[in-house]
Amino acid sequence: MDGFASPVVTIDRVTRTFRGKRALDDVSATIHPGQFVAVIGRSGAGKTTLLRCLARALRVDTGTIRFADVDLAALDGRALRGHRARVGMIYQQFNLVRRLRVIDNVLIGRLPHLVGWRRWAAVARWFAPAEHAIALRCLAHVGLVDRVWQRADTLSGGEQQRVAIAKILGQDPRVILADEPVASLDVLNGRLVMDTLRRIASDAGLTVVATLHHVDYARVYADRVLGLRAGSLVFNGPPAELTGAMLVDIFGEYPAPLSTSEALSAPALA
Amino acid sequence: MSDAAGVLAGLGAGAVPAAPPHVSSRRRDLAMLLGAVVVLAAAARVIELRPLELARDVGNIGRFLQGYLHPSFANVGEYAWQCVVTVCIALWGTLLAIAVSVPLGLLGARNLAPHPLVYAAARRTMDVLRAVNEFVFALMFVTAVGLGPFAGMLALGLHTGGVLGKLLSETIEAIDPGQLEGVAAVGAGRAQVIAFGVVPQVMPNFISYILLRFESDIRSASVIGMVGGGGIGFYLWDTIRAFNDREAATVILLIVAMVMCVDVVSSRVRRAAI
Numbered sequence: 001m002d003g004f005a006s007p008v009v010t011i012d013r014v015t016r017t018f019r020g021k022r023a024l025d026d027v028s029a030t031i032h033p034g035q036f037v038a039v040i041g042r043s044g045a046g047k048t049t050l051l052r053c054l055a056r057a058l059r060v061d062t063g064t065i066r067f068a069d070v071d072l073a074a075l076d077g078r079a080l081r082g083h084r085a086r087v088g089m090i091y092q093q094f095n096l097v098r099r100l101r102v103i104d105n106v107l108i109g110r111l112p113h114l115v116g117w118r119r120w121a122a123v124a125r126w127f128a129p130a131e132h133a134i135a136l137r138c139l140a141h142v143g144l145v146d147r148v149w150q151r152a153d154t155l156s157g158g159e160q161q162r163v164a165i166a167k168i169l170g171q172d173p174r175v176i177l178a179d180e181p182v183a184s185l186d187v188l189n190g191r192l193v194m195d196t197l198r199r200i201a202s203d204a205g206l207t208v209v210a211t212l213h214h215v216d217y218a219r220v221y222a223d224r225v226l227g228l229r230a231g232s233l234v235f236n237g238p239p240a241e242l243t244g245a246m247l248v249d250i251f252g253e254y255p256a257p258l259s260t261s262e263a264l265s266a267p268a269l270a
Numbered sequence: 271m272s273d274a275a276g277v278l279a280g281l282g283a284g285a286v287p288a289a290p291p292h293v294s295s296r297r298r299d300l301a302m303l304l305g306a307v308v309v310l311a312a313a314a315r316v317i318e319l320r321p322l323e324l325a326r327d328v329g330n331i332g333r334f335l336q337g338y339l340h341p342s343f344a345n346v347g348e349y350a351w352q353c354v355v356t357v358c359i360a361l362w363g364t365l366l367a368i369a370v371s372v373p374l375g376l377l378g379a380r381n382l383a384p385h386p387l388v389y390a391a392a393r394r395t396m397d398v399l400r401a402v403n404e405f406v407f408a409l410m411f412v413t414a415v416g417l418g419p420f421a422g423m424l425a426l427g428l429h430t431g432g433v434l435g436k437l438l439s440e441t442i443e444a445i446d447p448g449q450l451e452g453v454a455a456v457g458a459g460r461a462q463v464i465a466f467g468v469v470p471q472v473m474p475n476f477i478s479y480i481l482l483r484f485e486s487d488i489r490s491a492s493v494i495g496m497v498g499g500g501g502i503g504f505y506l507w508d509t510i511r512a513f514n515d516r517e518a519a520t521v522i523l524l525i526v527a528m529v530m531c532v533d534v535v536s537s538r539v540r541r542a543a544i
Contacts, residue, residue, distance in 0.1 A: 057451070081459065082457060083457070084454070084455055084456060085456060085457030087455075089451075089452070089455040091451075091452065094452075095452030097452065097453065097466055097467065097471070098446075099471065099473075108452075111457070111462050111466070112456055112458060119462070122465070123461050123462055124465070125465065125466075164452075167456070168456075171456050171457075
């Protein structure tokens with residue numbers, strides 16, 4: 001997979017420690033444009049830490065992370081906000097502003113694109129009609145136009161996650177980072193959200209990096225899988241190479257994997 | 271336990287701890303109770319707490335109040351106008367308090383402060399504003415702007431600004447960080463993050479605090495005239511000090527009526543706004 005296009009993300013010997021515990025230990029990987037990358041591993045293996053480092057919500061201790069040719073460690077102030085604008089974040093708990101309407105939440109994704117006085121008009125929650133039009137198109141894309149004027153907290157979990165996807169569509173990022181995007185959703189909503197993410201990655205050529213604790217989601221949706229175990233990268237390859245022995249390597253005491261059909265019909269609760 | 275049926279009957283008989291590990295907790299509770307009793311007893315001596323005397327001489331209060339049974343309506347127009355002045359002092363005082371509290375509250379919230387020193391400075395400023403009584407502020411402003419409602423309004427605004435600022439900063443510190451991160455993560459600017467990530471979360475509480483403090487400011491404004499801060503307080507002070515019981519009764523009645531009216535209106539506003 002590596003080497004046919006210049007990587008969009010380069011992770012080079014990254015280490016990150018929390019109070020003496022190695023959350024990431026000498027992790028290196030490259031991610032290419034348009035790839036759907038699943039990061040799998042047990043709870044505490046460093047999946048979320050890796051994602052937060054990519055978002056520059058955390059700084060790495062040693063090593064470097066580069067987006068295209070930009071070293072994230074050097075970013076500050078305006079440049080850091082620019083990086084965040086180019087990275088769309090999807091969270092396990094959706095992180096919508098619950099008291100705002102669906103449309104306002106999607107318009108939040110337009111904030112980094114506003115220039116001049118419109119940046120300040122937005123502080124008073126005024127957006128140009130063109131921005132509203134974009135937000136409505138994004139909501140239509142995830143099939144939620146009929147929810148536009150509702151408050152975000154009146155929606156179901158699956159709907160909220162799709163609003164979050166509409167929000168980052170409006171944000172128009174280069175890379176989508178999804179932290180356990182389906183862990184709080186039931187199976188049908190989970191698949192709907194994953195289908196939507198997959199479709200965005202394929203249609204718009206966006207790169208998606210998603211942490212998933214269900215191997216089966218990774219098998220079905222990912223082009224490439226990164227397996228983390230206790231902070232170390234123990235697997236980096238296409239999902240077809242995820243053999244049973246590999247899974248034991250990633251998950252340690254993990255029992256024999258469920259079959260795909262069995263896993264996707266069992267309730268996946270957070 | 272012997273008659274446990276169903277699921278309980280099926281439980282295993284594994285070793286379970288008989289008591290929580292903190293064996294000394296009862297002794298500690300007793301020590302704390304004893305300490306509280308000692309402190310309260312000492313405080314009772316300091317404030318000359320003598321409930322028996324209150325019971326014996328409670329009739330004196332009745333004789334004192336008898337003077338108030340026949341309010342005089344000779345000057346009721348002037349008193350009513352001073353009540354209007356009092357409400358206006360409270361209105362503008364609360365408005366000034368909001369203007370003072372918003373920047374202080376934002377800078378004094380740990381999760382928003384740009385720097386620990388800014389946070390500390392904002393917190394200490396609010397501490398000082400709260401610690402200094404509105405009467406002291408009023409005496410201070412009287413020297414600058416003279417006797418009258420303007421001095422009272424400035425005094426109320428500063429003191430209440432400190433109170434509202436502290437309440438606001440603590441509300442901000444309690445917001446859901448996820449919703450805040452969801453806004454910051456799109457690369458929004460600082461003002462945008464506050465407008466979308468903070469304001470929607472704190473607004474219901476903040477409005478409630480503002481109304482609560484407005485009601486409290488009405489009561490403060492009704493006495494701040496005692497130190498030259500304008501409003502009905504001057505007449506309250508003047509009539510009581512002169513033992514002019516019938517006039518004092520009118521003033522007190524008007525203040526009670528004013529406070530009740532304001533509380534009704536503010537609870538209506540609260541229901542409409544939240």
